[in-house]
Amino acid sequence: MVSFFLSYRLDDESVAARLIDDALSARFGSDNVFRDTRSLPAGADLAAELSRRLADSTALIVVIGRRWRGDAVCGLGNPPHHIQREIEFAFDLNIPVIPVLVGGAEPPRETDLPAALRPLARRQFWQIHQRTADADIRDLIDDLATRFGADVGAGPVVPLILSEKPVPRLTSPFAHRAAVAVVYSSHEGDLEVADPRRPMRWTELLIRSHQTRYEVDISDHHLVLDVTLPAKDDLHHFTATLAVDFRVTDPAEVVRLAITNAVTPVRDFLVHTLRPISREFTVDEAVQAEMAIERRLGSDNLVPGGITLRSVRTRLGVDDQASRYLREGEQARGRLLDLAAEHRLQLRELLEADDWRGVEPGPLARSTPGTGWHPKPLPLPVAAGQPERLLVARAPTQVPAGQDLSVDVRIVTEGRPFHPDAVTSPLANLLVADDGTPVTVTVHAPAGLHNEGPLQQTVLVTPTGDPPPIRFGFGARTAGLYRIDVTAWAGGTFLTEVSVEVSVAAGGPFRDGQPKTAPLGAPQARPGEVTMEVRFDGSRYTFQLRSDAGELFAPVVESVTNTPNAAVENAIRELQQLAGGGSRYSARMTREVIRSAGIQLWSEMVPADVQDQFWQVGSGMSALTIATDYDVVPWELLYPLSARQDSGFLVEQVPVVRRTYGQQLTRKVGLRDPRFVVPRQAPSGAHEEIAAIRAILGAADGEPISRADDLLALINSGRLGATHFACHNTFSADGSFIDMDGGRFKPALLAEASIRRLLKETGPLVFINACRSAGAAPTYTKMLGWAQQFMSSGAGAFVGTLWAVRSESSARFATAFYRSFAEGATLGAAALAARREQQDDPLDPTWLAYTVYGDPYATAA
Numbered sequence: 001m002v003s004f005f006l007s008y009r010l011d012d013e014s015v016a017a018r019l020i021d022d023a024l025s026a027r028f029g030s031d032n033v034f035r036d037t038r039s040l041p042a043g044a045d046l047a048a049e050l051s052r053r054l055a056d057s058t059a060l061i062v063v064i065g066r067r068w069r070g071d072a073v074c075g076l077g078n079p080p081h082h083i084q085r086e087i088e089f090a091f092d093l094n095i096p097v098i099p100v101l102v103g104g105a106e107p108p109r110e111t112d113l114p115a116a117l118r119p120l121a122r123r124q125f126w127q128i129h130q131r132t133a134d135a136d137i138r139d140l141i142d143d144l145a146t147r148f149g150a151d152v153g154a155g156p157v158v159p160l161i162l163s164e165k166p167v168p169r170l171t172s173p174f175a176h177r178a179a180v181a182v183v184y185s186s187h188e189g190d191l192e193v194a195d196p197r198r199p200m201r202w203t204e205l206l207i208r209s210h211q212t213r214y215e216v217d218i219s220d221h222h223l224v225l226d227v228t229l230p231a232k233d234d235l236h237h238f239t240a241t242l243a244v245d246f247r248v249t250d251p252a253e254v255v256r257l258a259i260t261n262a263v264t265p266v267r268d269f270l271v272h273t274l275r276p277i278s279r280e281f282t283v284d285e286a287v288q289a290e291m292a293i294e295r296r297l298g299s300d301n302l303v304p305g306g307i308t309l310r311s312v313r314t315r316l317g318v319d320d321q322a323s324r325y326l327r328e329g330e331q332a333r334g335r336l337l338d339l340a341a342e343h344r345l346q347l348r349e350l351l352e353a354d355d356w357r358g359v360e361p362g363p364l365a366r367s368t369p370g371t372g373w374h375p376k377p378l379p380l381p382v383a384a385g386q387p388e389r390l391l392v393a394r395a396p397t398q399v400p401a402g403q404d405l406s407v408d409v410r411i412v413t414e415g416r417p418f419h420p421d422a423v424t425s426p427l428a429n430l431l432v433a434d435d436g437t438p439v440t441v442t443v444h445a446p447a448g449l450h451n452e453g454p455l456q457q458t459v460l461v462t463p464t465g466d467p468p469p470i471r472f473g474f475g476a477r478t479a480g481l482y483r484i485d486v487t488a489w490a491g492g493t494f495l496t497e498v499s500v501e502v503s504v505a506a507g508g509p510f511r512d513g514q515p516k517t518a519p520l521g522a523p524q525a526r527p528g529e530v531t532m533e534v535r536f537d538g539s540r541y542t543f544q545l546r547s548d549a550g551e552l553f554a555p556v557v558e559s560v561t562n563t564p565n566a567a568v569e570n571a572i573r574e575l576q577q578l579a580g581g582g583s584r585y586s587a588r589m590t591r592e593v594i595r596s597a598g599i600q601l602w603s604e605m606v607p608a609d610v611q612d613q614f615w616q617v618g619s620g621m622s623a624l625t626i627a628t629d630y631d632v633v634p635w636e637l638l639y640p641l642s643a644r645q646d647s648g649f650l651v652e653q654v655p656v657v658r659r660t661y662g663q664q665l666t667r668k669v670g671l672r673d674p675r676f677v678v679p680r681q682a683p684s685g686a687h688e689e690i691a692a693i694r695a696i697l698g699a700a701d702g703e704p705i706s707r708a709d710d711l712l713a714l715i716n717s718g719r720l721g722a723t724h725f726a727c728h729n730t731f732s733a734d735g736s737f738i739d740m741d742g743g744r745f746k747p748a749l750l751a752e753a754s755i756r757r758l759l760k761e762t763g764p765l766v767f768i769n770a771c772r773s774a775g776a777a778p779t780y781t782k783m784l785g786w787a788q789q790f791m792s793s794g795a796g797a798f799v800g801t802l803w804a805v806r807s808e809s810s811a812r813f814a815t816a817f818y819r820s821f822a823e824g825a826t827l828g829a830a831a832l833a834a835r836r837e838q839q840d841d842p843l844d845p846t847w848l849a850y851t852v853y854g855d856p857y858a859t860a861a
């Protein structure tokens with residue numbers, strides 16, 4: 001395989017380097033072109049990675065501009081400089097080094113170069129002149145193909161001239177093939193396209209003196225090209241994926257120009273057509289640039305060479321350098337927004353405080369971790385006078401297998417027009433700063449849909465206007481019914497989500513779909529909030545870490561050979577033995593056994609890239625939310641560990657909560673009208689536990705609920721207040737149930753409440769203090785458990801256990817949680833306080849067994 005390593009500066013050489021990169025990618029394939037350190041992943045071992053990449057390369061191409069002379073030479077003498085390292089590695093590995101002069105640069109003299117680079121001055125130089133750049137680069141690429149082994153495996157090839165044969169003087173007529181045009185050439189160079197409806201007789205061939213017979217492919221073709229397009233300042237660039245449908249409409253022209261590969265003229269036409277358009281837009285205007293390109297291309301574009309482009313579908317992104325530029329801009333805007341938000345929050349606290357002189361200066365009050373760290377409730381500002389906004393997603397309901405589809409997403413101000421079939425819902429206002437608020441939209445699709453572009457895009461929502469629509473492209477490869485989830489985020493703060501379903505059928509029709517809408521819930525990115533998304537499709541985990549630190553991490557996909565169910569069950573079984581007191585370990589060894597389980601979960605289940613991202617954002621983390629629709633893994637047991645950092649279990653460091661997909665953001669959790677569920681066969685101490693919680697909440701005495709039909713009727717009435725279960729929960733591979741009078745109470749009984757969101761008005765806290773009440777079991781299309789069903793029904797928060805716990809310890813955890821939450825702590829802080837209160841017995845891992853669902857910053861209503 002022929003591959004090339006491209007080295008250049010980020011200033012006057014970058015434009016020419018990208019033109020060379022385009023030409024190399026078109027000829028040899030984009031996967032066979034590596035662009036020095038800017039192509040390396042974050043956290044990579046620079047020296048080792050460069051050495052490996054160069055060792056795999058056929059040649060090193062060094063682009064040299066005028067700044068290589070004079071002060072630039074001093075830069076080359078600095079060992080960290082990436083260009084010097086790359087050239088030195090290539091010399092050490094005996095890899096050909098090809099210098100290319102651009103921008104009027106002259107070959108550097110040996111005396112101008114550091115000693116290690118002086119062999120470069122003795123290499124043959126290629127010159128790229130500004131006026132003849134296209135021809136010069138084409139000659140360079142042709143020379144590389146000849147020198148290093150032609151174009152074997154070199155990107156897409158669509159041959160057009162299928163055969164070329166001399167016409168014998170005496171011959172029988174040639175038969176015509178379907179989707180093939182026959183072109184005859186004469187001795188004088190004239191070309192004639194044969195009429196497929198009337199094949200020529202041999203006498204006509206003789207009379208007309210035809211010399212050569214060509215067969216030209218005139219069938220329909222589909223091609224996907226990746227090119228780089230300049231942005232407005234020529235310093236940053238768009239990455240464009242072009243899906244092209246074309247066919248030959250003038251076969252004689254194909255023969256006249258001897259076009260053997262359709263890719264070359266198609267690509268040249270698109271690049272020359274699109275570059276002037278892309279130069280009208282900055283890199284943060286990718287959506288507008290994409291729309292302008294689509295307007296220009298339309299349909300049926302004639303390409304020189306007798307080819308007609310029937311359609312061109314475009315996806316624009318940005319390259320690594322532009323991505324860093326945009327992130328830096330977002331960080332700067334984020335710092336301004338954080339500063340403005342802090343002042344607004346302080347002002348709101350001052351206005352609402354009974355004694356404003358006692359209010360602390362800042363949205364969070366912290367003390368040293370481990371000494372009663374207790375975040376204050378984070379007030380959420382009300383966007384007074386601002387319009388409500390909706391997240392709107394639209395996709396076809398049915399597409400034929402093998403066809404591309406798009407998910408179109410908009411953020412729309414309520415009252416402004418969008419598709420008339422859309423159904424709206426009430427909205428908690430999105431707080432938009434004067435200079436705009438960035439919102440990141442992400443799509444998640446199952447393995448049967450192949451993404452053909454970025455899976456997340458960021459738009460700027462301004463106070464007076466709606467951002468342009470954004471589009472996500474997919475290829476429908478396999479028949480089936482697929483759900484595509486669309487989520488919106490402000491930094492690490494979840495805003496809202498919608499889902500659309502697409503049916504892919506072999507040979508089926510294309511049917512458009514109805515838009516799905518959802519309110520944008522949270523007002524802004526909350527300082528220090530981090531979310532780790534975890535998705536599992538049966539063979540692959542997809543992780544994505546989100547934070548307000550300014551870094552927009554890409555999704556990380558990990559393939560697995562086996563599902564983690566067995567390993568998780570083994571770990572939980574061992575923790576249950578410890579909780580039950582059946583272990584012979586000492587206190588110290590018990591702690592080490594539990595710690596080792598957490599470290600193993602961290603090292604085996606969390607990809608290395610996500611671990612690196614965690615260390616980047618961990619120091620400023622104020623809360624962590626784990627968003628997942630696959631709840632088999634006990635993520636609360638994670639023990640982050642590196643060679644230099646060990647701060648204990650994750651749930652010891654910061655408040656950790658979960659969220660399920662379909663769960664709306666709830667700022668207030670209902671503690672009103674508390675009810676208690678105590679079946680007849682309840683654990684020992686259940687009534688004492690209930691009495692203690694009644695006292696904390698100031699609830700009146702009354703008989704607890706013991707019948708399944710009474711509980712279900714209360715839930716379906718929509719009047720359920722805070723509900724505490726003190727019971728046994730039976731969990732098996734078939735799911736969970738609570739044995740009550742009148743029958744078993746199962747999560748599936750909440751189906752009506754889930755569909756109608758009957759608990760939305762009261763938003764109650766639901767606490768099932770039982771053995772493994774948070775366990776989930778697989779059903780038809782999702783993980784079904786108590787947490788998922790209660791949260792999708794509209795509960796404000798859910799607390800449950802991941803394994804069997806001691807009755808006394810569980811009662812202590814519950815009372816500590818309620819006491820802290822009722823006194824004003826946030827949901828996440830109350831869970832953290834309850835965990836810490838349970839850590840006095842080193843033989844009991846109960847404090848790790850609890851999982852909490854909801855908004856970590858939510859407070860009690």
